Amino acid sequence: MKWFKKYLSFEIGIDFKTCIYFFVVLFFYCLYRIFQGSFLASIITMVEMIASAYMIGYIQVYLLKNFDEAEQLGSQECFAVFLCSALYTAVSYLLNWYDQNILATLLFFFYMIVGYLSVFLAYKIKRDIETAALNRELEDFKRLKSRKDVS
Numbered sequence: 151m152k153w154f155k156k157y158l159s160f161e162i163g164i165d166f167k168t169c170i171y172f173f174v175v176l177f178f179y180c181l182y183r184i185f186q187g188s189f190l191a192s193i194i195t196m197v198e199m200i201a202s203a204y205m206i207g208y209i210q211v212y213l214l215k216n217f218d219e220a221e222q223l224g225s226q227e228c229f230a231v232f233l234c235s236a237l238y239t240a241v242s243y244l245l246n247w248y249d250q251n252i253l254a255t256l257l258f259f260f261y262m263i264v265g266y267l268s269v270f271l272a273y274k275i276k277r278d279i280e281t282a283a284l285n286r287e288l289e290d291f292k293r294l295k296s297r298k299d300v301s
Contacts, residue, residue: 218231221274
């Protein structure tokens with residue numbers, strides 16, 4: 151049962167990552183389409199994007215140690231940011247998301263790096279807030295317990 155709960159936790163984490171990175175990729179795609187003078191987006195392209203986000207999410211969690219949720223941004227995490235950004239960029243080029251436009255593809259690569267760093271920062275801020283809240287709760291519990299012990 152312990153193994154199943156750990157597996158389920160990873161799967162839920164991958165679902166969250168998929169949503170986050172799908173939104174990041176879709177936002178760039180929508181901006182690209184708008185700058186091309188179109189307000190239409192391909193549903194097939196969006197399906198490719200979400201499938202890519204799932205596949206890369208599995209790579210992030212199972213092969214790259216969930217790097218975007220790491221405590222620190224070290225050399226391994228920087229390599230993983232570069233690698234996943236390159237994977238998204240390669241997929242975008244091969245599947246023609248940006249009409250194989252080299253400038254758009256390069257911009258997308260750097261945009262994905264910024265996206266990964268932003269998600270890393272968001273997770274870090276969330277962790278810091280949760281840690282501070284847990285520490286406050288622990289202090290409150292200790293104070294309450296010491297009052298009960300005294301009486």
